[in-house]
Amino acid sequence: MAAVIRLSSVCRRGIKPLFYQSTLLVRPLAVPHKHQEQPYLLTARIHSSQNLQASSNSKAASLHWTAERMLSVLLLAMGPVAYFNPGPVIDYSLAAALTLHGHWGLGQVLTDYVHGDTKIKMANAALFLLSTITFTGLCYFNYNDVGICKAVALLWSK
Known part of the structure; x- marks a missing residue:
């Protein structure tokens, strides 16, 4: 019609x-x-809602993107190193790299899906708390137990 x-x-x-x-x-x-x-x-x-300041944020965003890619490549390289040469240095490096990788990834999810000034501040505070607890827990596991490398090897052996 x-x-x-x-x-x-x-x-x-x-x-x-x-x-x-x-x-x-x-x-x-x-x-x-x-x-x-x-x-x-x-x-x-x-x-109209996007407040883009290309001069100041452009370089920082580019450096952040580069750091994320370098961390991803580092994590790929740490896998074989952790398998062939497990030890405390690799365990603590994995704890730091995995925590930072997760922190940046969840930060991007929050950036995409959380809106409003108060909600963003609360979500970022929760993310920092979660990342701190994760890193502390992994370091505690490395210090008081077998460590990340040997724990993964034990999981694969069974």
Whole structure:
């Protein structure tokens, strides 16, 4: 089903088409008028809400991205080293690297899904607390038990 309206009534800014003043336009009736304009308003809101300061945040973001990639490569290299040469240095290095990797990963999840100043502050505080507890727990496990490398080897041996 379609509704027939004049093209000149569609032009809202007062600009009338030269050749199509009496031409008819067929538009589906099922699409409400407010839903046709909503994508433009949504994109306008998204683009206006971003506070981008390219000069100061650009370099920091680039350095952070580089550090994340270097940590990922380091974790890939630490796997074989931990398998062939387990020891306290590797155990504590794994504790630090795994905690930092998890902290940065969960930080990105919070950045994507938590909105509002108060909620962001609470989520970041909880993330720092979780990361601190994780690192402390892994160090405690390394000091008082067999360590991360030997624990993984024991899990694989059974």
